[in-house]
Each structure stands twice: as structure tokens, then as C-alpha cells.
Amino acid sequence: MHVExxxxxxxxxxxxxxxAPDVFDQREEDGMVVLLDDNPPAELHDAVRESATVCPAAAxxxxxx
Amino acid sequence: xxxxxxxxxxxxxxxxxxxLDPPPLYERLREEQPVTRVSLWEGRLTPWLVTRxxxxxxxxxxxxxxxxxxxxxxxxxxxxxxPAPRGFFQNFDDPIHAAMRRTxxxxxxxxxxxxxxxxxxxxxxxLLTDLTxxxxxxxxxxxxxxxxxxxxxxxxxxxPYEEHPFFQEQSKTLVDLNATGEEAARAFANLGEYLxxxxxxxxATPGDDVVTRLAAQVDEGVITDQxxxxxxAFLLFAGHETTANMIALSTIxxxxxxxxxxxxxGGPDQVASAVEELLRYLSIVHGGLRRTAIDDVTxxxxxxxxxxxxxxxxxxxxxxxxxxxNPDDLDLERANVRQHLAFGYGIHQCxxxxxxxxxLQIALPEVFRRLPDLKIAxxxxxxxxxxxxxxxxxxxxxxxx
Numbered sequence: 049m050h051v052e053x054x055x056x057x058x059x060x061x062x063x064x065x066x067x068a069p070d071v072f073d074q075r076e077e078d079g080m081v082v083l084l085d086d087n088p089p090a091e092l093h094d095a096v097r098e099s100a101t102v103c104p105a106a107a108x109x110x111x112x113x
Numbered sequence: 114x115x116x117x118x119x120x121x122x123x124x125x126x127x128x129x130x131x132x133l134d135p136p137p138l139y140e141r142l143r144e145e146q147p148v149t150r151v152s153l154w155e156g157r158l159t160p161w162l163v164t165r166x167x168x169x170x171x172x173x174x175x176x177x178x179x180x181x182x183x184x185x186x187x188x189x190x191x192x193x194x195x196p197a198p199r200g201f202f203q204n205f206d207d208p209i210h211a212a213m214r215r216t217x218x219x220x221x222x223x224x225x226x227x228x229x230x231x232x233x234x235x236x237x238x239x240l241l242t243d244l245t246x247x248x249x250x251x252x253x254x255x256x257x258x259x260x261x262x263x264x265x266x267x268x269x270x271x272x273p274y275e276e277h278p279f280f281q282e283q284s285k286t287l288v289d290l291n292a293t294g295e296e297a298a299r300a301f302a303n304l305g306e307y308l309x310x311x312x313x314x315x316x317a318t319p320g321d322d323v324v325t326r327l328a329a330q331v332d333e334g335v336i337t338d339q340x341x342x343x344x345x346a347f348l349l350f351a352g353h354e355t356t357a358n359m360i361a362l363s364t365i366x367x368x369x370x371x372x373x374x375x376x377x378x379g380g381p382d383q384v385a386s387a388v389e390e391l392l393r394y395l396s397i398v399h400g401g402l403r404r405t406a407i408d409d410v411t412x413x414x415x416x417x418x419x420x421x422x423x424x425x426x427x428x429x430x431x432x433x434x435x436x437x438x439n440p441d442d443l444d445l446e447r448a449n450v451r452q453h454l455a456f457g458y459g460i461h462q463c464x465x466x467x468x469x470x471x472x473l474q475i476a477l478p479e480v481f482r483r484l485p486d487l488k489i490a491x492x493x494x495x496x497x498x499x500x501x502x503x504x505x506x507x508x509x510x511x512x513x514x
Binding site: 067 | 452
């Protein structure tokens with residue numbers, strides 16, 4: 049799985065950080081998304097998929113291999 | 114209210130025998146006419162009502178809709194709705210919305226809200242200790258559900274809690290659908306004036322709080338003094354009329370489903386899921402989210418033309434059986450619950466949601482841990498539900514413990 053984030057679209061709802069804290073974080077200065085791992089291990093895939101689904105700004109893009 | 118048989122009047126009134134369920138009319142429309150017209154202002158405006166989860170999410174996530182209530186076709190609650198200052202950024206589209214929202218996004222980061230958890234737990238403990246010193250029955254709203262979020266938002270903002278009768282009154286006016294546009298505008302202005310003085314005070318005597326940090330953003334040229342005041346007013350208002358109602362309604366709901374109380378007393382993941390289901394089940398913003406199409410767009414097979422208004426009743430969409438299995442059942446372990454629309458969806462989704470979650474995740478378990486014999490002291494039909502407010506709740510909730 050390859051993860052991309054579109055930072056300008058992010059609205060800092062924080063839901064990805066709650067669901068997959070090993071993959072997503074927030075920038076200290078403005079709460080915008082920070083991608084910690086663009087190739088997360090298989091056990092996190094469900095949480096990353098759910099993060100992409102609930103992201104209100106559709107700022108998380110996934111490519112499943 | 115004048116309305117033709119084909120265009121039902123928009124209503125908020127819940128069934129008396131099922132006050133936590135959406136009006137049956139909408140349940141029927143969702144099945145038969147999921148995108149249909151309803152009448153507002155005694156028939157002078159007939160915006161679209163979008164009731165299915167999938168369609169609701171499509172509208173809220175689409176750039177073809179504006180949230181600006183000053184469009185001629187905007188389906189506002191009040192025909193005489195007055196424009197709000199830009200600090201109330203939910204009423205503005207980008208780029209103003211984004212610019213205003215970004216002055217506050219860091220304040221609601223997950224990590225930052227996590228640092229507030231000990232304070233929320235302390236306030237919860239103090240309020241419940243004080244409540245149990247009373248000789249029951251006592252009003253759970255007055256003694257717990259309202260003061261907790263009020264104290265928390267005051268601590269976050271740096272607003273003195275002693276002033277709470279004033280700003281609770283203004284917040285009440287802002288969600289009261291029987292208030293005129295002028296009265297609502299006056300309440301906005303009252304809050305804005307009060308907070309403008311506070312912004313100036315904080316500049317002279319800074320604290321570790323949001324108003325101080327907004328004042329600093331004024332000094333950096335990011336926003337004006339008035340913006341700082343209006344943004345603070347927006348938070349103060351939004352922090353009151355939402356979480357307080359969720360705490361009270363969640364408590365009623367759990368008392369009505371005693372078999373599910375163990376979930377709210379479980380581990381952090383169980384509690385988090387339970388809170389999401391309560392958010393879905395109750396969906397307190399029952400006045401509906403309001404948008405106006407700025408382009409022609411097809412929703413659920415129906416063409417909505419540029420200039421036409423759309424009401425999205427999230428409490429109805431969150432009970433859509435095509436998305437949520439047995440949606441009228443409370444299921445604190447529901448698998449797909451995080452896709453609820455209780456905080457909205459799209460770029461305007463609630464900024465304060467991490468704070469609301471933290472408050473609910475701390476307060477609700479503690480209520481049931483500390484008050485295992487908690488009971489509502491009146492029959493359900495005597496509870497005064499707030500029918501004519503944009504945010505659903507109860508006026509008071511007499512309880513014993």
C-alpha cells in the first residue's frame with residue numbers, strides 16, 4: 049500500500065491521527081496532516097483505509113498494490 | 114403553515130413517543146423521495162431536502178455547494194437572517210473560511226486536546242462530587258451537562274467562567290429558532306463586543322489560552338482585533354450548545370438501554386466506539402446543515418440547479434438503513450460507525466470534534482461509574498425536549514442517584 053496526503057486540502061479534523069497514529073500526525077504550527085509512513089505495514093492497512101474514507105476533505109490517497 | 118400536499122413543510126418536531134428518533138415524515142421521504150422539496154418560511158422558499166446518507170455526504174463533500182447564507186436562495190432558518198462576521202467561518206466559503214479556520218486548527222490538534230484531558234477529568238470529578246452532595250432530585254443539565262463543557266471551553270479560551278450566565282444566554286438565543294434574525298444578530302454582536310474587550314485585556318496581560326494566541330495573530334497581521342473577538346465568540350458559542358446537549362441526551366439514551374452501559378465502562382477503544390455510536394444515534398444538529406448550489410449538480414438522480422438551496426438533516430441521514438444496519442437500534446459496537454455525519458462532512462466538518470470526543474469519552478464513563486443508581490426522576494413524556502432549536506437537547510433533566 050502506498051499512501052499520499054494532499055496537505056493543502058487538509059482541514060485538520062484529526063480523524064486520521066486517531067485511527068492510525070503510526071501513519072499520520074499533525075504539524076505543530078497549524079495541525080495540518082504529516083505523513084509518517086507512506087508504505088505502512090499490512091496490519092495498519094485497515095486503519096489507513098478507514099482514515100482515507102472518513103477524511104472530510106478527501107486529502108488521503110491510497111494506491112493498493 | 115401553507116404548503117401543498119406535495120411539498121411538506123420542513124419540521125423539527127420529533128414524535129412524542131420516540132423523542133430521540135427523527136420525525137417519521139423524513140424517514141418516509143428518505144425511502145420514497147430521497148431528494149425532494151420542502152417548504153420554509155410558510156412556503157416562500159422550497160429548498161431540496163436530501164435524506165440518504167450517500168447523497169448527504171455527496172452534497173457536503175462537493176465544491177458545487179456554498180455554505181454562504183447570503184445567497185438569495187439560501188435555505189436559512191430565518192427569512193430575515195442577518196450576515197454574520199467572518200469569524201463565524203462556518204457561514205463562509207473558501208478562501209475566507211480556510212483563512213479563518215487555520216487560525217484555530219492548531220488549537221484542536223489531537224495532541225493538544227490530549228493535554229486537556231486531565232483538566233476535563235478533574236472538572237468532571239468536581240462537578241459530580243458537588244452533584245452528589247445535593248439532596249436529589251437535581252437537574253443534571255444545570256449541575257453537570259452544561260457546566261462541564263462551559264468550564265472546559267472557558268479554560269481553553271481564557272474566558273472567566275463567572276461570566277457564564279451572560280454567554281450561556283447569548284448561545285441560547287443563537288440556536289433558538291423562534292428568535293428573530295435581529296435578535297440573533299444582537300446575540301452575535303454581544304458576544305463579539307465582550308470578547309473584543311477580552312482580546313485587548315489579553316494583549317496587556319497574556320495567558321496560556323486561545324484568546325491570547327489569537328491576539329498574537331492580530332499583532333502578526335494575520336487577522337484583525339474584531340476577527341479575534343468573533344472567532345473566540347464562535348468557539349464560546351459552539352462549545353456550549355453542542356457537547357452539553359450530547360452529554361444529557363447520551364445519558365438518557367444509556368439509561369434507556371441499561372444492557373449497553375457496560376460498553377461505556379469498558380476500555381478506551383470500547384468507549385471511543387460507544388461515543389461515536391451515540392454521536393450517530395443522537396445527531397443533535399437536527400436543524401440540518403444548509404447549502405446553496407453554485408453550479409448545476411446531480412444528487413441522487415435529481416438535478417439541483419445553481420441558486421437552489423439544500424437542507425441536509427444529518428440526523429435522518431445517520432439513520433439510513435442502506436448504510437447503517439438496523440439504524441434505529443443503539444449498537445455501541447457498530448462496525449462502520451465512524452462514517453457518521455454528526456460532525457458534518459467536507460471542508461466545514463466540525464473543528465471542535467477532538468474536544469467534543471474527549472469530553473464525551475471522559476464524562477460519560479465517569480457519570481455511570483460514580484452514579485451507578487442514576488435514574489431519571491420524571492417519566493420520559495415529561496422531559497422537556499428542545500424542539501425549536503437548531504441543536505437538539507433537553508431543557509432540564511431531573512435525576513436521582
